[in-house]
Amino acid sequence: MSFDSPNLATLINGRDILLDSIPMLSLDVLADTMVAAVAAGQRVASMFAVSTEDAQQAAEMYVILADDHQSRLFGARARIEGGEFASLTPRCPQVQLFEREMAEQFGLKPLGHPWFKPVRYRRSWTGRDAWDRPADQAILPGVGDFYSIQGDEVHEVAVGPVHAGVIEPGHFRFQCHGEQVFHLEIALGYQHRGVEEALIGGPTKRSMHYAETLAGDTTIAHGTSYCQVLEALGGCQKSARAQSLRGIALELERLANHVGDLGALANDVGFLPTSSYCGRIRGDFLNMTALLCGSRFGRGMIRPGGVGFDVDDARLTELLHRLDTAEKETASAVNLLWDTPSVMARFEATGPLPRQVAIELGIVGPAARASGLARDARHDLPSGIFHFAHLPVSTFDAGDVFARAYVRWLEIQQSIEFIREQCRAMPSGAAQVAVGELAPNSLAIAINEGWRGEVCHVAITDGNARFARYKVVDPSFHNWSALAYVLRNQQISDFPLCNKSFNLSYCGHDL
């Protein structure tokens, strides 16, 4: 089903557009257009506010819609006067967190929002407060109303922010009846370090490093997205070689994390063989990234205009050799999972995410594909090397922990084959070229399929070609709501397993 509207500008992934080409709608028309687009199968990839020159009186709201089936992106905007707008959440649940974020960052009130809470527990950028809190009142993370249930034998379990393992901080509230979870509410913001705000006025010498540390395990996908935004604004043509190397780095990042996740899932059901093997093999994939650029997390690999490190034939041969070994060892470790009834008994039917719920919540990445949605930016909205190398989209239909594990295994096999092909046919060209002067008064968008799902960066430049706004959407921002959803009617003891099956980023959400 295709949806076209004169109210929407067509955007192209990895390209820029003049701000004047983006239609300025009324809030009502924008809302109706979004609802119609989402009903026709599109989803909200990004939604954010931008300061205007009269920041105390008005702000602009930007919306980016993705049509995965037609491989198209759309954009529109509206002016918000007087610090409030009608919440779209009741008609379109997937914008609930975006609206809360706009409220927190700009003090804009989404009237009628059904669960209007802060996102990261901080003061707004504008001085205006959407919750009308006094300026001298401390804003404490995780403090405020939580959904609660009353009744006999009903109890509440609170976990975090500091967790039992080596894990990022977050606060989880479970409403339970005995072992059964009725409701889980997740409060984040503990990792908030002010990156989006710091990017305004850029690019600066820190911007690339901010991008690389938005989520440390997604350094390549976020780094690539940031560079593509700059390259779009600078009219820069990268070499095929640089694009191929970026693709290899992206898939190595996916391999390390997917293999690590399968090991961690095995650990959470007490199956130690796969846990031990995958924990170690994950390191082998990280070391392959270090072979390319010296850093296990790919720091320094992706740079504006290309890559920071080139490769010679000897390095590619070494990479291929290591890949062969890791492939065999991964298969040996992972296939044990599917052959072990005690593992499958815990994986199957645990934490199911129905396909329709995944659609309504705007879920992305392996979590969406495990619920039967053929949604993968490498295929649907390709950029860079993925214009030329087509990876099949790996899906499964069960939506449970098993499906999320199995989709990872399918993707591991695809990624290894992709890297092999790229190494064997590495194109020539410069590793890095100059980016050029950035275009003023423009919007540039870059979307990449990170290992957790869609990474979306949008930059808006001012008249001096500086960032007037830089919006980052980590896949976790979409997907935390899915984790909360799947816990309903599960045993609380299955929380670690469900949690690991999504393995979401706290820092990528908190920014």
Place this chain on the structure above:
Amino acid sequence: MLKIFVARTQQGHRTMKYPDAPPPAMPDRFRGRPAISAQKCPDGCQDCAQACPTGAIALTDKVRIDMGKCLFCADCVNACPERAITYTGDYQLAARKRQSLVIEQGQNEADLWAALDARLKKLFGRSLKLRQVSAGGCNACEADVNVLGTIGWDLGRFGIQMVASPRHADGLLITGPVTQNMELALKKTYDAVAAPKIVIAVGACAIAGGPYIDHAEVRNGAEAIVPVDLYVPGCPPHPLTILDGLLRLIGRIEDGTRQTPQS
């Protein structure tokens, strides 16, 4: 069951012999301790300091690099017209004193930390239980701390273990720049650890704020909240850098021992 045994033989025994044998080979492009050749510096040149994203380079009478602030990103190397700064493969970066992380020419072998004093070594030398607090940052330091628990590194063989409660812990291992939103939780966790206790700051963020240094939302590292006993530089530090720091701290590697990785 048979398949599990077959896989077991395929996977082999993987725990490294280090520290009783040389440590595993580091990647040839690994960026360890920086080396400075200040005699190459053109007069008045400020390029490296201006390129540094975190202000880790000071050019006064000498060129000084603060490894506590350094992201090991090579922006200075690329900016320098004379290649006066290079990264060596030296992974032994951890230090007991903050000042030891500031290096200059001729002192590229920074004071290697000292081990714990005799009393603490007696207490913690054979059994050190740590509570990890992630306080901002990007989760890369946490990821490579976790790696130390995998079978290749097997931190447990040194009596070092990450525990699930501050009440079980001898100290904290802190990552991240300490966000405002984690300040109270960090303080409470520290207070809940029984004395005597130690604190280990892992990564550029926990030492000085990392890429977020001087953001209003962060406290520029753990030291603003709690006293720190061991600093492990890097963004993130390599697992070997972290392990080396821990082993020297508990006296498992003797003072001044320098180990060359396998080539």
